[in-house]
């Protein structure tokens with residue numbers, strides 16, 4: 001039996017960003033650190049995904065079609081939105097929940113911005129070791145939190161988070177693994193963190209999985225095989241009304257808008273998923 005190695009999906013997302021940053025002629029974001037930060041995972045990812053899929057007669061192009069669109073399009077979304085937020089709030093805090101192997105804090109030239117990275121304690125230990133090995137410096141404050149059991153606010157305050165500063169929050173690739181109630185409770189916790197907030201996240205909708213997008217079923221089967229089964233998807237209307245009920249102003253990017261704004265012209269020859277949605281929820 002292989003020892004537990006923490007989130008494999010987080011490694012896959014970093015691999016997708018590394019692949020994209022190297023292969024596109026004009027990448028819309030350049031995660032030049034992703035390749036370095038997943039160096040130790042090369043063998044794991046090759047064995048788990050590429051080799052196994054090849055044995056099943058699946059070729060690299062299909063693996064790329066499956067794995068790239070979601071992490072890449074949401075990174076374009078997040079990095080663009082953050083630039084806008086920072087223009088108005090140069091002294092912002094950037095809080096990355098379920099950060100995985102995100103490297104934005106170490107690529108950003110925003111000296112005034114403070115970065116806080118929250119992740120499951122086990123996985124965060126691995127990331128910290130890699131940041132140290134690569135000698136990238138103390139650009140982010142690491143805050144170990146399990147969303148299912150810990151108080152986000154308390155852990156952040158203990159780590160030096162400042163509730164009086166405008167805060168930009170991303171929770172990318174996390175809702176897939178939390179049921180709607182746990183996710184909403186995390187959003188309630190986020191509301192307590194600052195009076196001026198923008199929160200970005202992605203989620204998948206169950207009902208729109210069409211035959212044309214059997215890819216999503218494949219993706220879901222893959223994450224289950226990797227030991228990270230997805231929870232049920234959310235309904236877009238429920239997400240929007242619940243967030244508005246909490247007092248957020250909500251901007252919803254439909255699968256079609258994601259395709260137009262973050263895929264076409266950004267990721268060559270790739271199709272977006274028909275059931276992935278992005279949300280920008282703000283409190284001013």
Ligand SMILES: C[S@@+](CC[C@H](N)C(=O)[O-])C[C@H]1O[C@@H](n2cnc3c(N)ncnc32)[C@H](O)[C@@H]1O
Nearest residue numbers: 007009010013098099100119120146147172173
């Ligand atoms: C699919 S990965 C996405 C990582 C990163 N946001 C990205 O887009 O590359 C999901 C992340 O959520 C974290 N996560 C999942 N469940 C969690 C929980 N209950 N508490 C804290 N973190 C959790 C995992 O450790 C992992 O880093």
